[in-house]
Amino acid sequence: MDKIVDIENLSFFYPDGHQGLKDINLVVYSAENLAVIGPNGAGKSTLLLHLNGILRGNNTIKVFGLPVEEKNLKETRRKVGLVFQDPDDQLFSLTVFDDVAFGPINMGYSELQVKQRVAQALKLVGMDGYEQRSPHHLSVGEKKRIAIATVLSLNPELLVLDEPSSNLDPRSKWSLIEVVKRLPMTRIIAAHDLELIRALCQRTIILDGGIIVADGSTTNILNDVTLLRAHGLAPEEKLLKLQADI
Numbered sequence: 001m002d003k004i005v006d007i008e009n010l011s012f013f014y015p016d017g018h019q020g021l022k023d024i025n026l027v028v029y030s031a032e033n034l035a036v037i038g039p040n041g042a043g044k045s046t047l048l049l050h051l052n053g054i055l056r057g058n059n060t061i062k063v064f065g066l067p068v069e070e071k072n073l074k075e076t077r078r079k080v081g082l083v084f085q086d087p088d089d090q091l092f093s094l095t096v097f098d099d100v101a102f103g104p105i106n107m108g109y110s111e112l113q114v115k116q117r118v119a120q121a122l123k124l125v126g127m128d129g130y131e132q133r134s135p136h137h138l139s140v141g142e143k144k145r146i147a148i149a150t151v152l153s154l155n156p157e158l159l160v161l162d163e164p165s166s167n168l169d170p171r172s173k174w175s176l177i178e179v180v181k182r183l184p185m186t187r188i189i190a191a192h193d194l195e196l197i198r199a200l201c202q203r204t205i206i207l208d209g210g211i212i213v214a215d216g217s218t219t220n221i222l223n224d225v226t227l228l229r230a231h232g233l234a235p236e237e238k239l240l241k242l243q244a245d246i
């Protein structure tokens with residue numbers, strides 16, 4: 001099996017001195033879909049932002065065997081489609097078409113190829129017909145789908161999603177899960193939505209305080225309530241009782 005992601009002893013400090021990641025070791029193989037779970041502030045987004053070189057730590061990581069460094073950034077960003085948690089960070093054009101076309105235009109595809117890629121990407125997320133809409137007037141669920149389309153238009157080999165279900169109502173969330181599940185590429189998803197993880201990822205790591213504290217099959221990790229509680233991912237027993245008090 002091919003190593004898609006290869007990270008050795010990665011640490012990362014933010015400019016203010018805060019340590020976001022501590023000695024991360026992680027190998028992800030092509031057939032795995034990986035969930036990165038952990039409480040708020042665990043370092044999930046920090047880790048994801050390393051996968052296409054937006055952030056770079058002390059050690060060079062490899063994605064698809066390619067060191068993520070200046071000279072490989074273009075290639076890395078074509079292969080790794082990273083979708084931010086907040087779609088407003090990804091969508092900046094006046095029309096959906098322009099946002100989804102941005103990557104392919106930047107990569108130098110012909111006008112015809114750009115049109116084909118936009119059409120295909122929008123179809124994959126069930127948003128065909130939205131080309132001329134303004135991204136900023138869409139619902140959160142629609143924006144999230146368009147944000148995913150902006151990376152699908154580059155045919156990425158790895159899809160990286162940062163909290164894809166945040167701010168979504170249950171119907172929008174499950175329809176997004178359905179969309180993502182149909183996509184053929186390997187996925188890495190940061191979330192603390194355990195329903196979403198169960199539906200989309202076979203393997204799960206728990207990050208807490210910038211450290212990988214658990215790594216295993218999603219079933220094993222999500223069934224370990226003690227482990228989930230220890231890292232703020234499941235309520236303590238006494239809090240569960242609050243439900244019975246109403």
Ligand SMILES: Nc1ncnc2c1ncn2[C@@H]1O[C@H](COP(=O)(O)OP(=O)(O)O)[C@@H](O)[C@H]1O
Nearest residue numbers: 014016018020039040041042043044045046047
């Ligand atoms: N730009 C920044 N400067 C300083 N600290 C940051 C910055 N961004 C995030 N952090 C800190 O790094 C830690 C990890 O953040 P983040 O990766 O966003 O966590 P998560 O995505 O798991 O909620 C948090 O303690 C957060 O406060």
Ligand SMILES: [Mg+2]
Nearest residue numbers: 044045046085
């Ligand atoms: Mg985050």
